[in-house]
Amino acid sequence: MKVRATGRTVDGRGAAPAAARKFARPAIALTLAAAALLLPFTVATQVLRSAPKPIKPDEVYMQPVPGLTHQQLQKFKAGEKQFRAPWVVFPLLGGEWGLGPTFLASSCVGCHVQGGRGRTSDTPGTIVFEQLLRLSVPGEGPDGGPMPHPTYGDQLQVFGVNVGLKENLKPGEAELYIDWIAHSVTLGDGTVVELRKPAVRIEKPNFGPIDEKVMTSLRNTQVVFGMGYLEAVSEQDILKLAELQKSQGLNGRPNYVRDDINQRTTLGRFGWKANQPSIRQQIVAAFHGDMGVTSSLYIEENCPPVQAACRAMPPGNRPELLDYAWDDLTFWSVALDAPPPRNQDSPVVKRGEQLFEAAKCAQCHVPELKTGSFPLLPQLSDKRFRAYTDLLLHDMGEGLADGRPDFKAGPRDWRTAPLWGIGVSKQVNGSVNLLHDGRARSVAEAILWHGGEAQRSRDAFAAMSREERDALVEFVNSL
Ligand code: HEC
Numbered sequence: 107m108k109v110r111a112t113g114r115t116v117d118g119r120g121a122a123p124a125a126a127r128k129f130a131r132p133a134i135a136l137t138l139a140a141a142a143l144l145l146p147f148t149v150a151t152q153v154l155r156s157a158p159k160p161i162k163p164d165e166v167y168m169q170p171v172p173g174l175t176h177q178q179l180q181k182f183k184a185g186e187k188q189f190r191a192p193w194v195v196f197p198l199l200g201g202e203w204g205l206g207p208t209f210l211a212s213s214c215v216g217c218h219v220q221g222g223r224g225r226t227s228d229t230p231g232t233i234v235f236e237q238l239l240r241l242s243v244p245g246e247g248p249d250g251g252p253m254p255h256p257t258y259g260d261q262l263q264v265f266g267v268n269v270g271l272k273e274n275l276k277p278g279e280a281e282l283y284i285d286w287i288a289h290s291v292t293l294g295d296g297t298v299v300e301l302r303k304p305a306v307r308i309e310k311p312n313f314g315p316i317d318e319k320v321m322t323s324l325r326n327t328q329v330v331f332g333m334g335y336l337e338a339v340s341e342q343d344i345l346k347l348a349e350l351q352k353s354q355g356l357n358g359r360p361n362y363v364r365d366d367i368n369q370r371t372t373l374g375r376f377g378w379k380a381n382q383p384s385i386r387q388q389i390v391a392a393f394h395g396d397m398g399v400t401s402s403l404y405i406e407e408n409c410p411p412v413q414a415a416c417r418a419m420p421p422g423n424r425p426e427l428l429d430y431a432w433d434d435l436t437f438w439s440v441a442l443d444a445p446p447p448r449n450q451d452s453p454v455v456k457r458g459e460q461l462f463e464a465a466k467c468a469q470c471h472v473p474e475l476k477t478g479s480f481p482l483l484p485q486l487s488d489k490r491f492r493a494y495t496d497l498l499l500h501d502m503g504e505g506l507a508d509g510r511p512d513f514k515a516g517p518r519d520w521r522t523a524p525l526w527g528i529g530v531s532k533q534v535n536g537s538v539n540l541l542h543d544g545r546a547r548s549v550a551e552a553i554l555w556h557g558g559e560a561q562r563s564r565d566a567f568a569a570m571s572r573e574e575r576d577a578l579v580e581f582v583n584s585l
Pocket residue numbers: 189210211212213214215216217218236237238240325326327328329330333375376377378379385388389392393396397435439
């Protein structure tokens with residue numbers, strides 16, 4: 107029996123659907139005549155039941171890992187509901203109570219459209235959404251993280267609910283715009299490529315000027331699939347990779363960040379600078395920071411001291427996110443599979459893979475990792491998977507620097523972005539925006555921004571013939 111190959115595990119095997127198992131049993135009780143009568147029906151049903159349900163092109167990032175039990179599948183569905191759920195301000199109808207008082211979006215899916223990455227605001231004069239602006243001032247916060255801005259906190263909230271209890275998009279903390287600054291680079295064969303870099307513009311600050319000293323970091327929305335695999339890699343394996351890279355002349359390092367759940371410092375895995383230690387924490391940090399929703403971990407509303415109206419707003423609940431919903435969303439996040447690779451047998455893709463190796467991309471974008479024991483979803487334990495990351499931070503040079511440290515991540519450091527599923531990003535939600543701030547509009551542009559530890563890979567790419575560059579890009583887009 108053929109099982110639909112949706113899994114990313116190299117040794118992944120899905121369980122045969124119950125319906126298929128049922129039809130494998132001999133139907134002894136039937137008389138010959140009845141059997142003959144029923145035959146066409148049975149065959150037709152069997153074909154219908156065992157044919158894989160086609161996955162819509164925009165839903166390839168929203169599939170569960172294969173082999174979930176019935177009960178796990180129920181939890182997965184409940185978690186997906188939380189991911190899609192709209193939040194509103196108390197006592198409006200039409201969503202969960204607890205949005206704001208300041209916020210960026212009213213649901214997870216509002217930024218992570220169909221589980222995918224964000225799109226940049228390319229029309230001049232449009233307020234940025236699906237991206238966020240981290241803020242801090244020089245110095246270290248109490249837990250070793252960035253020092254929040256005294257009046258605007260650690261993230262700019264562009265929307266706010268108004269006190270008249272009528273949901274309103276104004277006033278937020280300020281308006282955020284991006285101006286794109288273009289420049290051209292010439293490749294070895296004379297091809298000219300235009301690159302662009304964002305300049306952030308904050309306007310109409312509502313709580314006083316945002317001074318010169320403030321450090322900002324524009325972050326594009328990341329994909330959310332495959333998180334379980336990334337979380338299940340053992341810390342020891344990540345440290346071994348860092349060790350191995352030293353002998354290759356690289357300097358991959360883990361971030362060490364605040365684990366608020368276990369009240370300790372621990373290895374960071376999630377976010378562009380690996381500043382979140384676990385999916386569980388990532389979720390409530392997003393609720394708090396992006397939607398203004400409190401939880402049993404972050405009980406206080408996200409209102410810096412000077413924002414009096416924000417502080418005076420009645421909460422939607424105490425806390426606004428209930429623990430069962432947090433649990434469901436955590437389960438959904440770790441059980442969300444990556445889309446399967448495509449066109450792996452194409453000669454061009456195979457050639458591209460060789461070039462990927464030759465240009466030493468694979469030293470950071472490590473093709474295969476393995477998971478350790480993972481009690482949260484035992485099906486993911488001891489599996490090999492191909493995400494093309496090392497979960498380590500690398501100095502990526504001045505061109506990509508945001509100038510803003512984040513725990514142990516320096517101003518030029520970024521976590522190696524996983525490359526799986528990148529080629530279907532456009533069909534998922536139209537986004538072709540890559541890199542931490544979405545500046546790259548194609549895989550080729552993303553590579554050409556690589557500097558620092560990745561300079562030699564970038565230069566190898568820039569020196570290739572057009573045919574070689576195309577093959578390398580096609581390989582990346584097949585992952
Ligand atoms: C305002 C838009 C926005 C909203 C709303 C939002 N996110 Fe995100 N999400 C982001 C951005 C931007 C990042 C990268 C953050 C960073 O690196 O600083 C991110 C990162 C993540 C990651 C880490 C991905 C990785 O590869 O490490 C997960 C998981 C995630 N978000 C889940 C959620 C969930 C669940 C919700 C709802 C509770 C949510 N997000 C709401 C924008 C958003």
